[in-house]
Amino acid sequence: MLRESSKRSGTLDQLNLKGTVNADADSGVPQGSLLTAFAEAAVRRTDALPGLREQIASELGAQELVDAAGVVANFQRMVRIADGCGIPLDEFTRDATDDVRDELGIHEYASAANTV
Amino acid sequence: MTSTAAMFSYADTAWPVLERTAEAHRRSWDMLAAPGEWWTGAERISIAAECRRASALVDGLPDPGPGPAELPEAAVFAIHKLIGDLPNVTHDWYDETISAEGMSDARYIEMLGVVVHIWSVDEFHRALDIDLEPLPDPIPGEPTQVRPSGARAHGSWPQTILPEDLHESEADIYGGMERTSNVRAAMSLHPDSVRWLTDLFDAHYLSWIEIQSEQEPFRVLTRPQRELVAARVSALNECFY
Numbered sequence: 001m002l003r004e005s006s007k008r009s010g011t012l013d014q015l016n017l018k019g020t021v022n023a024d025a026d027s028g029v030p031q032g033s034l035l036t037a038f039a040e041a042a043v044r045r046t047d048a049l050p051g052l053r054e055q056i057a058s059e060l061g062a063q064e065l066v067d068a069a070g071v072v073a074n075f076q077r078m079v080r081i082a083d084g085c086g087i088p089l090d091e092f093t094r095d096a097t098d099d100v101r102d103e104l105g106i107h108e109y110a111s112a113a114n115t116v
Numbered sequence: 117m118t119s120t121a122a123m124f125s126y127a128d129t130a131w132p133v134l135e136r137t138a139e140a141h142r143r144s145w146d147m148l149a150a151p152g153e154w155w156t157g158a159e160r161i162s163i164a165a166e167c168r169r170a171s172a173l174v175d176g177l178p179d180p181g182p183g184p185a186e187l188p189e190a191a192v193f194a195i196h197k198l199i200g201d202l203p204n205v206t207h208d209w210y211d212e213t214i215s216a217e218g219m220s221d222a223r224y225i226e227m228l229g230v231v232v233h234i235w236s237v238d239e240f241h242r243a244l245d246i247d248l249e250p251l252p253d254p255i256p257g258e259p260t261q262v263r264p265s266g267a268r269a270h271g272s273w274p275q276t277i278l279p280e281d282l283h284e285s286e287a288d289i290y291g292g293m294e295r296t297s298n299v300r301a302a303m304s305l306h307p308d309s310v311r312w313l314t315d316l317f318d319a320h321y322l323s324w325i326e327i328q329s330e331q332e333p334f335r336v337l338t339r340p341q342r343e344l345v346a347a348r349v350s351a352l353n354e355c356f357y
Contacts, residue, residue, distance in 0.1 A: 011340060021351045029344045035337075039348040042243040045175055050245065057131070063336045066131050069243035070320035071342050075349035077236035077316070078299060080198050082355055083205050084228050085302040086273040089356075 031060055035068055042072045120145040120252045129246050140319030141237050141249070147312050148230060149252040153262055154223040154306070155230075157254030158185035163227050164234040164251050166192055170199035171238065184254060188218025191227055198231055203354045210273045221274045222263055222305050229309025236316055267305050270298075277304040289314075291324055300324070321346070 011028070018025035023040060026033060038056055041049040056065040081087075124141040126133035148164055151157045162183030172180055173196070194213050197205055214221045241248050266281030278301070279290050286307035290296045291314070303309035314324065321342065322335070335342065 015340075017347075021348075027344055029340045030338070031341065032344050035341055035345050036348040038243075039345045040352060042239070043349055043352045045242075049243075053245065061336065062132050066133055066137075066244065067335055067337045067342075068345055069131075069240055070137065071337070071345040072243050072349055073236045073240035074317060074320035075346045076239045076353075077232040077313075078346075079350055079353040079355035080202060080232045080235065081228070081302050081313070082299050083202050083353075084198055084210075084232070085225075086207055086210060087298040087302050088271040090297050 034059065038065075038068055039072050042069070043076065120149065123249050123252070126246070129244070131244050131246075133244075133246075137240075137319045140315055141240075143315060144233055144237055144312065145249065145252045147308065148234065150255045151257035151259050152226050152230075152306070152308065154220070154226045154259050156185065156259060157257060158183070159187060160226075160230050161185070161251050161254045162187050163191065163195060163230040166195045167199060167231045167234050168238065168248070168251075170196040171235070174200040183251070188216065190216030190219045191223075194219075194224070194227065195231055198228065199235065207273055214274075225274050225303050226306040226309060229303050229306055229312060233309075233312050233316060236320065240320065264305065264307060270301070272298060272302055274302070274305050276301040277307075286310075293324070 015028045016025055017027070023036065027036065029035075034052070034056060037048065038052045040046070041052050053065055056068060120142050123145055124138045126138055148160055149157050150160075152160055155163065162185045165181065165183030166187060168180045169182070172178065190213050197209070210224070213219060214224045238248050240246075262285075264277055264283065264286055266277045266283055266286075267275035268278070268281065270276050270278065276298075277286065277289075279294055279296055282289065286304070289304060289307050289310040290300065300310065300313065303313065317324070322339075337345075
């Protein structure tokens with residue numbers, strides 16, 4: 001979906017999908033490093049979280065922080081639905097992302113055995 | 117525990133939470149408190165309470181205590197697994213769980229629906245350093261025990277309902293769409309969980325209509341920014357889907 005939306009927004013050539021799995025990689029998405037750092041701190045409950053809240057509010061805006069928190073909360077839920085039900089990949093997703101999954105090491109996740 | 121009417125007031129919090137988000141959270145608490153198809157309101161509150169206990173255990177926080185009703189041992193174990201050990205949830209584990217005393221596939225799915233939605237609202241609060249909302253009082257009543265007749269095996273562990281197999285009582289759950297993603301259909305054995313999913317999905321992320329649209333959504337973060345955060349959270353949870 002990230003690849004598709006970057007294509008639509010004309011920023012596909014700047015997109016580096018390694019930024020989704022590697023905290024040190026720049027995704028190419030504007031303010032992406034800050035947003036992924038926030039996501040990681042929220043999921044991992046790290047001490048960086050309070051500072052990152054303030055940084056996002058300061059650099060992007062308070063509404064953007066609330067929006068980012070909503071996306072984190074949504075996907076903390078969606079992953080549990082997917083892995084709790086062992087759902088298969090949708091046909092479109094499987095065909096469109098097989099190469100990327102290899103490149104990013106997603107096929108190595110334990111949940112891959114449940115989902116393929 | 118208390119009633120939901122005055123809950124989720126974000127007026128005194130540090131961040132500008134939208135009223136539409138607050139309303140969705142109040143609806144979540146209303147859904148939580150009501151009897152379901154397979155669990156009473158008190159049991160549903162206990163599932164939510166156990167979800168908070170599991171989270172506290174993972175985070176090294178004091179035990180917030182159990183809910184008002186006793187749950188089957190397999191349900192308690194499953195809730196802790198879904199919160200704290202997600203990468204090791206397997207098909208064998210699922211089969212054992214739904215076969216255990218006091219459980220079934222339908223009871224598992226309704227339990228999962230409660231867990232993931234309470235967890236999501238709580239995660240929103242944790243991400244913004246907002247105190248967790250107290251759990252509501254249960255609404256009395258008995259589970260209706262109605263299983264959707266269109267549920268079939270379609271590749272997920274539990275049976276699911278395809279759009280063409282929907283009956284009148286659950287005809288709305290995919291918003292009238294002729295096709296649906298597997299994750300949206302995953303909990304269709306308990307149609308109210310799909311309705312709940314749609315409501316909070318819209319409040320926290322995007323509506324299903326926005327997902328399919330070519331247009332930028334009417335949200336403050338751009339779509340690539342939202343999807344980057346989504347992908348990072350999925351990767352941190354090692355979610356293949």
